[in-house]
Amino acid sequence: xxxxxxxxxxxxxxxxxxxxxxxxxxxxxxxxxxxxxxxxxxxxxxxxxxxxxxxxxxxxxxxxxxxxxxxxxxxxxxxxxxxxxxxxxxxxxxxxxxxxxxxxxxxxxxxxxxxxxxxxxxxxxxxxxxxxxxxxxx
Amino acid sequence: xxxxxxxxxxxxxxxxxxxxxxxxxxxxxxxxxxxxxxxxxxxxxxxxxxxxxxxxxxxxxxxxxxxxxxxxxxxxxxxxxxxxxxxxxxxxxxxxxxxxxxxxxxxxxxxxxxxxxxxxxxxxxxxxxxxxxxxxxxxxxxxxxxxxxxxxxxxxxxxxxxxxxxxxxxxxxxxxxxxxxxxxxxxxxxxxxxxxxxxxxxxxxxxxxxxxxxxxxxxxxxxxxxxxxxxxxxxxxxxxxxxxxxxxxxxxxxxxxxxxxxxxxxxxxxxxxxxxxxxxxxxxxxxxxxxxxxxxxxxxxxxxxxxxxxxxxxxxxxxxxxxxxxxxxxxxxxxxxxxxxxxxxxxxxxxxxxxxxxxxxxxxxxxxxxxxxxxxxxxxxxxxxxxxxxxxxxxxxxxxxxxxxxxxxxxxxxxxxxxxxxxxxxxxxxxxxxxxxxxxxxxxxxxxxxxxxxxxxxxxxxxxxxxxxxxxxxxxxxxxxxxxxxxxxxxxxxxxxxxxxxxxxxx
Numbered sequence: 001x002x003x004x005x006x007x008x009x010x011x012x013x014x015x016x017x018x019x020x021x022x023x024x025x026x027x028x029x030x031x032x033x034x035x036x037x038x039x040x041x042x043x044x045x046x047x048x049x050x051x052x053x054x055x056x057x058x059x060x061x062x063x064x065x066x067x068x069x070x071x072x073x074x075x076x077x078x079x080x081x082x083x084x085x086x087x088x089x090x091x092x093x094x095x096x097x098x099x100x101x102x103x104x105x106x107x108x109x110x111x112x113x114x115x116x117x118x119x120x121x122x123x124x125x126x127x128x129x130x131x132x133x134x135x136x137x138x
Numbered sequence: 139x140x141x142x143x144x145x146x147x148x149x150x151x152x153x154x155x156x157x158x159x160x161x162x163x164x165x166x167x168x169x170x171x172x173x174x175x176x177x178x179x180x181x182x183x184x185x186x187x188x189x190x191x192x193x194x195x196x197x198x199x200x201x202x203x204x205x206x207x208x209x210x211x212x213x214x215x216x217x218x219x220x221x222x223x224x225x226x227x228x229x230x231x232x233x234x235x236x237x238x239x240x241x242x243x244x245x246x247x248x249x250x251x252x253x254x255x256x257x258x259x260x261x262x263x264x265x266x267x268x269x270x271x272x273x274x275x276x277x278x279x280x281x282x283x284x285x286x287x288x289x290x291x292x293x294x295x296x297x298x299x300x301x302x303x304x305x306x307x308x309x310x311x312x313x314x315x316x317x318x319x320x321x322x323x324x325x326x327x328x329x330x331x332x333x334x335x336x337x338x339x340x341x342x343x344x345x346x347x348x349x350x351x352x353x354x355x356x357x358x359x360x361x362x363x364x365x366x367x368x369x370x371x372x373x374x375x376x377x378x379x380x381x382x383x384x385x386x387x388x389x390x391x392x393x394x395x396x397x398x399x400x401x402x403x404x405x406x407x408x409x410x411x412x413x414x415x416x417x418x419x420x421x422x423x424x425x426x427x428x429x430x431x432x433x434x435x436x437x438x439x440x441x442x443x444x445x446x447x448x449x450x451x452x453x454x455x456x457x458x459x460x461x462x463x464x465x466x467x468x469x470x471x472x473x474x475x476x477x478x479x480x481x482x483x484x485x486x487x488x489x490x491x492x493x494x495x496x497x498x499x500x501x502x503x504x505x506x507x508x509x510x511x512x513x514x515x516x517x518x519x520x521x522x523x524x525x526x527x528x529x530x531x532x533x534x535x536x537x538x539x540x541x542x543x544x545x546x547x548x549x550x551x552x553x554x555x556x557x558x559x560x561x562x563x564x565x566x567x568x569x570x571x572x573x574x575x576x577x578x579x580x581x582x583x584x585x586x587x588x589x590x591x592x593x594x595x596x597x598x599x600x601x602x603x604x605x606x607x608x609x610x611x612x613x614x615x616x617x618x619x620x621x622x623x624x625x626x627x628x629x630x631x632x633x634x635x636x637x638x639x640x641x642x643x644x645x
Contacts, residue, residue: 031229033232071245074239
């Protein structure tokens, strides 16, 4: 029998790894953010390439909207709370609102990745403990 | 002269200090150490604009995440999320460096956000000018000037929080370039007195309008937000005292049997009456009788009690035959208890002023002045009393202030360290006199402006169930207890009895 998290992830195909999840969590706390990708990488705790991939994914999924002015170093990111993601986003944020909930989701994402049900882009270890957290405990 | 275009902050009490609001387009620095309330003030400025004045606003945050700001706002009853959904505010998270860069670009993404909602207000939390020496860039003053220009171009009235050191000396010695460029500077402080702390707000400068200088008290109140209380020392204007019409056709009965004749028939309307004596001589009793007398005559009466809770005052009144509760129920007497512990005198006075203006009492008893003296520093006490006297006179209230003199026997000064007797119209001294093996109570009217008095000391007594009364000078005793008239020097520490050969003092 599938757990609540499993059932949730079935609906949230766009969240495929820890970086995706942490970016969504960041934007839920900062729904309207003017920031460079370098700063975003520092805030969320992943390298720029992974952030860029996750951002592209979230933007394509209409979870986040990004300003299009390339003349600016920074972009304005706006969380789309009323878009297609509106249905599952509150459930995801609620489930990930605690340390244990977030960890459980990341473990579930890793398991899905290992079983081939989602795209593999990060190791299990990285998903459970992103770089920022590892540094904090070092 | 055209009306000034002022943006009301909507923050309770602040607009009054600002002379109605802040000139639209001003750049306002709100300076203060951590925890002084800068963020709350800035967020309320934007919230009130969007909610109360139909002026959308932008909040720009560098360190606090928007969800925390929204969560804290709910404590004050501000639904920022709803305002954001309805397009009346936007909360943007960014970095200081980007903010500075953005405001210098004509097609700024930040300002585009402001334009999209028609923002009139901006709050930035918090600004720190760049260190020119460190990055080799433009001088901080120039950088800040560019920011100010951009905000002015957009017609935004902007509040910028600026963190400054908690120690005033450090703040004053630092060169703060932004202070020269900003139009208005508001400093928030946590004032500590012994182990207590209060918040204060001071407007250092504000271009384009008049404002009230000095440190005003403010509170951050759950369910409401910021409430600023004008400092009680603020000039109250001569018109306040001149508003009173001094009536010489009537006197105010004290309610103390035997006292009014000593006062030339009673107190003057609007008089400031000081009753001085050590603890236990009957000052509060006198105050209660004074109120009850007013209530009997259908006058509204207010008692400010700082030492005793209202229930205790009602009980005490019962012991001298006064049914205070009955007068309270009829709406003629109101008791206001405010503990003197950690008293914020500006807030206290604001409440007293509100009570006077809404309840409109004809009689007021303050019990007691000495308690204010222990709660407020010397200069602050004098300023408070000045404002209080002006308030009472404006409303023609005959106010009785009880004051505890620490001297048990005799008096070397009327008010001890609180030398404000020059403000007072009438002074009634009450003190113990030791005759034989008994302490007896003496009362002297020592001062009464506008009425000749004879400064004779009379004996008085407090009778259970009946209260205080002043005894006639010649008591028909005949026994071993002689009237005060049989002695010299009662108020001094060494009363002497007249000998049969000694001439009697004039009666």
